[in-house]
Amino acid sequence: MNKAVDPVAKLSGEIVPPPDKSISHRSAMFAALSSENSIIQNYSSAADPQSTLECLKQLGVEIHQEGSTVKISGVGRDGFQDPEKSLDCGNSGTTMRLLSGIVAGAGVECTMIGDESLSARTMKRIIDPLRKMGCKIDGKEGIYAPLEIHSHGGVKGMRYPLPIASAQLKSCVLLAGLFGDEPTEVVEDVLSRDHTERLLQLETEPYGSGKIIQSSRDHIIPQQNYRVPGDFSAAAFWLVAGSIHENAEIHLSGTGVNPSRDAVYHILEEMGASFKKTNNRLAGKEPVSDLFVESSDLKPIHLDPALIPNCIDELPILMVAMCFADGKSVITGAEELRHKETDRLSAMAEILNLAGTEVELQQDGIIIQGRRDFKPSAATFPTYHDHRMAMAAAVLATKGTDTSAITHADCTAISYPKFWTDLQTLSDSAA
Numbered sequence: 001m002n003k004a005v006d007p008v009a010k011l012s013g014e015i016v017p018p019p020d021k022s023i024s025h026r027s028a029m030f031a032a033l034s035s036e037n038s039i040i041q042n043y044s045s046a047a048d049p050q051s052t053l054e055c056l057k058q059l060g061v062e063i064h065q066e067g068s069t070v071k072i073s074g075v076g077r078d079g080f081q082d083p084e085k086s087l088d089c090g091n092s093g094t095t096m097r098l099l100s101g102i103v104a105g106a107g108v109e110c111t112m113i114g115d116e117s118l119s120a121r122t123m124k125r126i127i128d129p130l131r132k133m134g135c136k137i138d139g140k141e142g143i144y145a146p147l148e149i150h151s152h153g154g155v156k157g158m159r160y161p162l163p164i165a166s167a168q169l170k171s172c173v174l175l176a177g178l179f180g181d182e183p184t185e186v187v188e189d190v191l192s193r194d195h196t197e198r199l200l201q202l203e204t205e206p207y208g209s210g211k212i213i214q215s216s217r218d219h220i221i222p223q224q225n226y227r228v229p230g231d232f233s234a235a236a237f238w239l240v241a242g243s244i245h246e247n248a249e250i251h252l253s254g255t256g257v258n259p260s261r262d263a264v265y266h267i268l269e270e271m272g273a274s275f276k277k278t279n280n281r282l283a284g285k286e287p288v289s290d291l292f293v294e295s296s297d298l299k300p301i302h303l304d305p306a307l308i309p310n311c312i313d314e315l316p317i318l319m320v321a322m323c324f325a326d327g328k329s330v331i332t333g334a335e336e337l338r339h340k341e342t343d344r345l346s347a348m349a350e351i352l353n354l355a356g357t358e359v360e361l362q363q364d365g366i367i368i369q370g371r372r373d374f375k376p377s378a379a380t381f382p383t384y385h386d387h388r389m390a391m392a393a394a395v396l397a398t399k400g401t402d403t404s405a406i407t408h409a410d411c412t413a414i415s416y417p418k419f420w421t422d423l424q425t426l427s428d429s430a431a
């Protein structure tokens, strides 16, 4: 389905961002792992976190969903059943990489599958460490889904310096580590999102500029009773939309502002964006605030590569902001973008090019020549079925010279089912 996006003269109103995707996945998996029952409020209705619930049900976990409230009866580490069919992770890398840590650790006999995009994403990063821990796991051509997982003689704890700054890899190893008699220590030099350590209340200690996180069979897995915060990664589309429109005032209530996720807030502020953060509070272990953004003049930036893991999913929309910052902006150290739902570096270069921005694509980044008075050309923007490409292209198109089309627009349901309605709400309230 193509979606037409018209230029918008003004953007204003209040948005409640969708429930956080990363936290929703984890809340369900950790609730299942716990020996107690949990009630999770504001669980995401997006396709990816729903894939996680379906997989857990296949593993014998009792789950009742009423609206956005999800009740999960914990089965404990040893209560997972061998599923009758393959575990379908859909489009969700987080489901496949985190759940594989649990099922491989538990020695559940199963096959994990995904859609075309997920089946083309490397799983080598999790297969290698899981094998070192004694888990039995194999993939197509050794590195892709379907993943075949078998029972084994027990998980061996290990010390694991992370070779990639990836929260999915970190979480996978820590989750498998929960099944080992000896501790597993994950050494993280470059800090990535820390929801797993927070929500499981794992022991962490500082180590150089990073930290060491520990898991083992002795660790008691806490109940997961809380309200999932609004998704900062979804809110980021409106932070940028509000910054680049001359006539914008957007309120984003109940947005998660975990410091390991909110780098783009600070990057945009450094670029000159005008934000306010109020009503700071906690939802369970996670910080939440109400955010406000209004029109601003953006300056270009050379992004510090150390910040990349803390804004990895926001880089596509940050590239859109860079198109409106007067001068040359540079992103380096972002090769991981090539391993997402699509190659997000190439796809964004194509989208920005079609809009008329001068870009230079590099192996690990992009150089963008921005202009304060930039008027994106109307175009049919390809998304490669990638939700973040679709939403970034849509925000760009709201500044266009004429009506644009966004291809495969329904892919926004992967993380943000109400995206198109929210865009309409912000555009209508300006009429």
Ligand SMILES: O=C(O)C1=C[C@@H](OP(=O)(O)O)[C@@H](O)[C@H](O)C1
Pocket: 021, 022, 023, 094, 165, 166, 167, 168, 169, 171, 193, 312, 313, 336
């Ligand atoms: O742990 C998570 O919930 C996620 C980690 C990130 O992936 P990597 O760990 O591969 O960087 C991110 O891109 C993804 O959307 C969600």
Ligand SMILES: C=C(OP(=O)(O)O)C(=O)O
Pocket: 048, 091, 092, 093, 094, 095, 313, 340, 341, 388, 415
């Ligand atoms: C990369 C993403 O998710 P996942 O890896 O879970 O598919 C994303 O949501 O941008």
